[in-house]
Amino acid sequence: MIAFALVVAAATLAAGLVAAVLLRRLPTLRLQLTGLGLVAVLLPLAAVLLSGVAMFDSEHDLTILAVATASATAALAASFLLGGSILRSIERVRGASSALARGDLAARAPEGGPAELAELAASFNEMAENLEGLFDARRQLVAWASHDLRTPLASMQAMLEALEDGLAEPEQYLPAMREQVRTLGLLVDDLFELARIDAGVLTLELHELPIGPLVDSCLRGLEAEATARHVTLRAEIDGSDAKVRAAPDKVERVLYNLLTNALRHTPFDGSVGVVVEPLEEEVRVTVEDTGEGLSAEAVRRMFDRFWRGDRARSRDRGGAGLGLAIARGLVEAQGGRIWAETRPGGGARVSFTLPRAA
Numbered sequence: 403m404i405a406f407a408l409v410v411a412a413a414t415l416a417a418g419l420v421a422a423v424l425l426r427r428l429p430t431l432r433l434q435l436t437g438l439g440l441v442a443v444l445l446p447l448a449a450v451l452l453s454g455v456a457m458f459d460s461e462h463d464l465t466i467l468a469v470a471t472a473s474a475t476a477a478l479a480a481s482f483l484l485g486g487s488i489l490r491s492i493e494r495v496r497g498a499s500s501a502l503a504r505g506d507l508a509a510r511a512p513e514g515g516p517a518e519l520a521e522l523a524a525s526f527n528e529m530a531e532n533l534e535g536l537f538d539a540r541r542q543l544v545a546w547a548s549h550d551l552r553t554p555l556a557s558m559q560a561m562l563e564a565l566e567d568g569l570a571e572p573e574q575y576l577p578a579m580r581e582q583v584r585t586l587g588l589l590v591d592d593l594f595e596l597a598r599i600d601a602g603v604l605t606l607e608l609h610e611l612p613i614g615p616l617v618d619s620c621l622r623g624l625e626a627e628a629t630a631r632h633v634t635l636r637a638e639i640d641g642s643d644a645k646v647r648a649a650p651d652k653v654e655r656v657l658y659n660l661l662t663n664a665l666r667h668t669p670f671d672g673s674v675g676v677v678v679e680p681l682e683e684e685v686r687v688t689v690e691d692t693g694e695g696l697s698a699e700a701v702r703r704m705f706d707r708f709w710r711g712d713r714a715r716s717r718d719r720g721g722a723g724l725g726l727a728i729a730r731g732l733v734e735a736q737g738g739r740i741w742a743e744t745r746p747g748g749g750a751r752v753s754f755t756l757p758r759a760a
C-alpha cells in the first residue's frame with residue numbers, strides 16, 4: 403500500500419517536472435499560464451483517478467470521477483480567470499511602452515493590479531515622466547537659444563541694411579555691432595560649455611590646490627569693474643591653506659559667474675564678499691552681496707537654463723541666463739554642490755562646495 407503510494411507520488415513528481423520543462427519552452431506567457439493551470443489541475447486529478455481505479459475498483463468509481471471532474475473544472479476556471487487578469491495587467495504596461503516607443507511621450511500605464519505589476523507600471527511611468535521632462539527641457543533650450551541668437555543677429559542685420567542704404571555712417575554703428583558680436587560669442591561659448599557638461603565630456607584636470615589664491619586672482623580680475631560701480635570687494639578666507647581637489651580653470655569660471663552676478667545686482671556703495679570655510683570633508687565658498695536679494699522663485703529657479711529674474715530688463719545688463727546653470731554643471735562635475743539663499747541682512751548668498759584634498 404505504502405509502496406504503491408510512493409510510486410504514484412514519484413510518477414506525479416516526474417510528470418510534473420517534465421511538464422514544467424516543456425511549459426518553459428512555450429513561446430508566450432499566455433500559453434505558459436494556460437499550461438500551468440492545466441498541469442496544476444490535471445496532474446493531481448489523474449493521480450487520484452488512477453489510484454482509485456487501482457486500489458478500490460468499486461461501484462463508487464463513478465462518484466469519485468464526477469466529484470474529481472467537477473472540482474478540476476472549477477479549479478481550471480479559477481486559474482484561467484486569474485491568468486487572464488495577470489495577462490491583462492501586463493498587456494496594459496506593454497501597450498504603454500510600445501506607445502512610448504512610437505514617440506508618444508505622454509503614454510502612461512495604469513498602476514493597478516498585483517503588487518509586482520503595479521510596481522513595474524509605476525517605474526515605467528517614472529521613466530516616461532523623466533523622459534518627457536528631458537525632452538521638454540531640450541525643446542525649451544532650443545527655443546530660448548534660438549531666440550537669444552536671433553535678437554543680436556536681427557539687430558546687426560538692421561544696422562547693416564541701414565549702412566548699405568547710406569542711412570548711417572559706419573562709425574555710428576561699429577561699437578554697437580562689435581558689442582553684438584561679443585554677446586553672440588559669449589552665448590555660443592556658454593551653449594558649447596553646457597553641451598559639454600550635458601554630454602559628460604568635460605575635460606577636468608583635477609589638482610590638489612589651496613583655494614585662497616584662486617579667489618584672490620578672481621577678485622583682482624574684477625577690481626576695475628567693482629571700482630567703476632563703487633562696490634567694495636572683500637575676501638574672508640578662513641584657513642587659506644585648506645586644499646581642495648578641483649579643476650582650477652573651472653573653479654575660476656564658477657567664481658567669475660557668481661561674482662559678476664553679485665556685482666551686477668549690487669547697488670552703488672554696496673559690497674561683495676567671498677567667504678571660504680573649510681568643513682570636515684569639503685570646503686565651502688560663499689559669494690554674498692548687498693543687492694536686492696532673491697525672491698523665493700529665484701532661489702528655486704536661478705540655476706535653470708535661461709532663467710532670468712527679469713527677462714525683459716536684464717538682457718542689456720546681463721547674460722542669457724546660462725551663467726548659473728553652467729556654474730552648477732561645473733560644480734557638480736567636480737563632486738560639489740551649489741545653492742542659493744537670501745542673506746539675513748538682505749542681499750543674495752550663493753554657496754558652493756568642493757571636496758577637500760586628502
Ligand SMILES: Nc1ncnc2c1ncn2[C@@H]1O[C@H](COP(=O)(O)OP(=O)(O)O)[C@@H](O)[C@H]1O
Binds near residue numbers: 712
Ligand atoms: N547675486 C544675485 N542677486 C540677485 N539675483 C541674482 C543674483 N545672481 C543671480 N540672480 C538671478 O538669477 C538669474 C540667473 O542668473 P545667471 O544664470 O547668472 O544668468 P544671467 O546673469 O545671464 O541673468 C539672474 O537673471 C538673476 O535674476
Ligand SMILES: [Mg+2]
Binds near residue numbers: 662663720724725
Ligand atoms: Mg550671470
